[in-house]
Amino acid sequence: MKTSLFATLATFALAMPALAQDAAGDPAKGEAEFKKCKACHMIQAPDGTDIVKGGKTGPNLYGVVGRPYAAEEGYKYGEGLIELAEKNPDQVWDTAHLVEYITDPTAYVKEHTGDTAAKSKMTFKLAKNQADVVAFLAQHSPDAGAAAGGDAAAPAAPAAGGDAAAAAPAATN
Numbered sequence: 001m002k003t004s005l006f007a008t009l010a011t012f013a014l015a016m017p018a019l020a021q022d023a024a025g026d027p028a029k030g031e032a033e034f035k036k037c038k039a040c041h042m043i044q045a046p047d048g049t050d051i052v053k054g055g056k057t058g059p060n061l062y063g064v065v066g067r068p069y070a071a072e073e074g075y076k077y078g079e080g081l082i083e084l085a086e087k088n089p090d091q092v093w094d095t096a097h098l099v100e101y102i103t104d105p106t107a108y109v110k111e112h113t114g115d116t117a118a119k120s121k122m123t124f125k126l127a128k129n130q131a132d133v134v135a136f137l138a139q140h141s142p143d144a145g146a147a148a149g150g151d152a153a154a155p156a157a158p159a160a161g162g163d164a165a166a167a168a169p170a171a172t173n
């Protein structure tokens with residue numbers, strides 16, 4: 001028994017670094033790649049600081065990693081994303097879900113609502129470097145720690161304790 005448990009753990013140990021690398025992406029490359037997104041999306045902090053100036057066709061992506069679906073206040077989401085949020089109230093945008101969404105937003109919405117007529121208002125598809133873009137978004141997402149699981153989100157790690165809002169100001173000086 002012990003041997004098989006050990007073997008299982010060893011397999012995980014070998015697999016993890018490769019997985020972590022894939023999932024984490026490269027935020028510097030992602031920043032360059034984000035040029036494709038900014039026609040429609042800005043990244044603006046709650047205090048009004050522009051991290052990336054961008055369009056308003058899509059929601060502000062500040063804090064999107066770790067945020068529930070369709071949760072940017074004041075943005076008018078399409079029916080597909082609203083249905084997605086209603087059917088998955090406990091799901092937040094984590095790395096895997098974001099990579100899948102930006103690869104093909106409408107396919108993602110169909111898959112995760114179970115509604116073949118559902119679609120996303122986002123018509124853009126990113127065919128490569130998705131994980132890099134998500135790593136870049138995670139750098140500007142205070143709640144990313146729990147969701148992304150990557151190094152990019154390390155400063156937000158205390159959020160796992162629950163009170164992200166309280167933890168964030170304490171970390172600055």
Ligand code: HEC
Pocket residue numbers: 034036037038039040041057058059061064068069070071072076077078079080081093098101102119120121122123124126133
């Ligand atoms: C042509 C405009 C356009 C481009 C380019 C675009 N998006 Fe979007 N995006 C949208 C729209 C519109 C929505 C809202 C979707 C809806 O309501 O169905 C959206 C929604 C999203 C959401 C969901 C956010 C939430 O609050 O639930 C994410 C994440 C996202 N986009 C990421 C990206 C990323 C990353 C890129 C670049 C790789 C990108 N988008 C490029 C228009 C765009």
